Amino acid sequence: MRVHLTATAAAAVRRGHPWVYRDGIASAGGHPGHRGARAPRPAAAAAAASGEVVDLLAEGAPFLGRGLWDEGSPIAVRVFQRAQAPLDERAIAGRLERAFALRDGWFAGRDTTAYRLCNGEGDRVPSLVIDRYDRAAVVRLDGGALAPWLDRLLPHLARALGARGVRSIGLRAQGDAEGKKLAHLHGPPLPERLFVREMGVAMEVDLARGQKTGAFLDQRDNRARVRALAAGRRRVLNLFSYAGGFSVAAALGGAGRVTSVDSASAAHASAQRTFRENGVDPAAHEFVTADVFDFLEKARARGDRYDLVISDPPSFAPSERAKPRALGAYRRLHTAVARVLEPGGVLCAASCSSHITAEDFLATLDDATLERDDLRVRAIHGQPEDHPTLPAWWEGRYLKFVVLE
Secondary structure (H helix, E strand, C coil), X not given: CEEEECHHHXXXXXXXXXXXXXXXXXXXXXXXXXXXXXXXXXXXXXXXXXXXXXXXXXXXXXXXXXXXXXXXXXXXXXXXXXCCCCXXXXXXXXXXXXXXXXXXXXXXXXXXXXXXXXXXXXXXXXXXXXXXXXXXXXXXXXXCCCHHHHHHHHHHHHHHHHCCCCCEEEEECCCCCCCCCEEEEECCCCCCEEEEEECCEEEEEECCCCCCCCCCHHHHHHHHHXXXXXXXXXXXXXXXXXXXXXXXXHHHHCXXXXXXXXXXXXXXXXXXXXXHHCXXXXXXXXXXXXXXXXXXXXHHHHCCCEEEEEECCCCCCCCHHHHHHHHHHHXXXXXXXXCCEEEEEEXXXXXXXXXXXXXXXXXXXXXXXXCCCXXXXXXXXXXXXXXXXXXXCHHHCCCEEEEEC
């Protein structure tokens, strides 16, 4: 199918943005390489199936790029290439191999056995994420554009990953009645849980029921930063602690006592197993099952103070429409956090929403919000190198990790 873009959408494709939204389509029809096969029709009437190869064009531009159609997503086309070369499984497999080879040089040792092998659009394989957990790999598809291709790509994946020691491949799926979100694709059955290593630190990963593909691998470097910041700290508070990655990092860094707060008690059980795997007695630390806002209010009333606080909430802004409400929630959270932060303490505040820019986020950490003027921005960090992005794809720069001291 040939898809005619609006001037705005065409300009974005020229810059290298990998998405075409439905409102960026002027009309659609015909077949790639067959101009005039039939008259273009409005995008709303286009009958292409998900996964169909489409050619992109615009006024004055007979060919802009080539991508895959997604019939059920607000993103109508995932743009794979600007060249007129064939877009087939061999072309996609070649891009995957290049992504894997790049990581070979970054994670050659055994200190880190969990990392992202392919970051979708950032590796120019739109909508496809692959995370490695030691001898297992988990695939996640964003939208339906690549779903019809998965069977054809699987032999390439099995061969390329097998050469790197990966034996089992699973697919992140809709949760079943037991909450399991993992389907088997290749190799021996995948374990529901396993331990991996991250810069030498053991970490339990719940492949079957965990968030994302099992763990938040994008915070790896920031967990190492927290480990360094925790040296000599008496009391550390980890909010929205989930499986305790920041908590165990702080404990290993030398923190006297780490308090982990999350609404899910099962997450604390995982964190405690990770503590034990690293030779740390969880009984020396505190695990609180509670709403974070409620916990902070009660901690302030008790006069509790912490000299290192990590706040890493789930996304408050899943859409652009939710952004104003999300900014209000961040301000309310950061005000409450600042009230329990000791003078001279360190605050690590994170946001994982692409709809919140770095400047937006910093505005929720200003003096008026924190009700104090003794903190300064020491550093602003994003996701690590195995989560690459593209210059024109601002949505890929979603992670903000701000260190204030």
